[in-house]
Amino acid sequence: MNDPFGQCRSRYRSLMRLRSVTTLLATLVLALAVPATAEATPGSGVTGTIFQQRTVGNTDYVLREVVIQPGGYTGWHYHDGKLYAYVKAGTLTHNSADCGLDGLYRKGAVFTEPSDTVHIGRNLGTTPVVLEVLYVLPHGSPLSQDAPNPGCPF
Known part of the structure; x- marks a missing residue:
């Protein structure tokens, strides 16, 4: 057939x-x-309380108290806007994405964090770190954005 x-x-x-x-x-x-998606590095021993929040034009202003317990850390992160911080108690160890120490801020210190800069804050002391932080962010932005560990041993 x-x-x-x-x-x-x-x-x-x-x-x-x-x-x-x-x-x-x-x-x-x-x-x-x-590329493979890198894992974010969540914080540990960190709490935050927002005291005030206001939007003016396209900018959000957020006043927040951040407490980092002894041995705690923020996790690697960055902000979409600038931060202004006052150390109310304790000592904050601040590291940049090149793993270097870019600040050791003791009680009474004032410092800023520029936008889009990956960093981590750690409490290597024995008392809580208490920060009063003013976030100046583009409207609708989160307070911080998670980032992967850039290869630092901590």
Whole structure:
């Protein structure tokens, strides 16, 4: 018996196999081209209380008290705007993304954090660190954005 559609079915199966192989190759290329997502580094022993919040134009102003318990840390993060901080109690160890110490802030110190700069705050002391922080952020921005550990041993 002669099958008039046999050649068409054969060509269709070949095209489907080629399509499957092409799809598989494209998926592999995309998987290799997209960098792996780095894990955020959540804080530990940190609490915050917002005292006041106000929006003026396109800027949010948030006054917040941040407490870091002994041995606690903020986790690696950055802010979309600038921060102004006053150390009410304790000593804050502040490290930048190059793993270097970029500040050791004791009670009474005032410091700023520029926007979009990855850093971590740690309490290496035996008493809580208490910070009074003014966040100056673009309207609707979170207080901070998580960032992966840039490779620092702490």
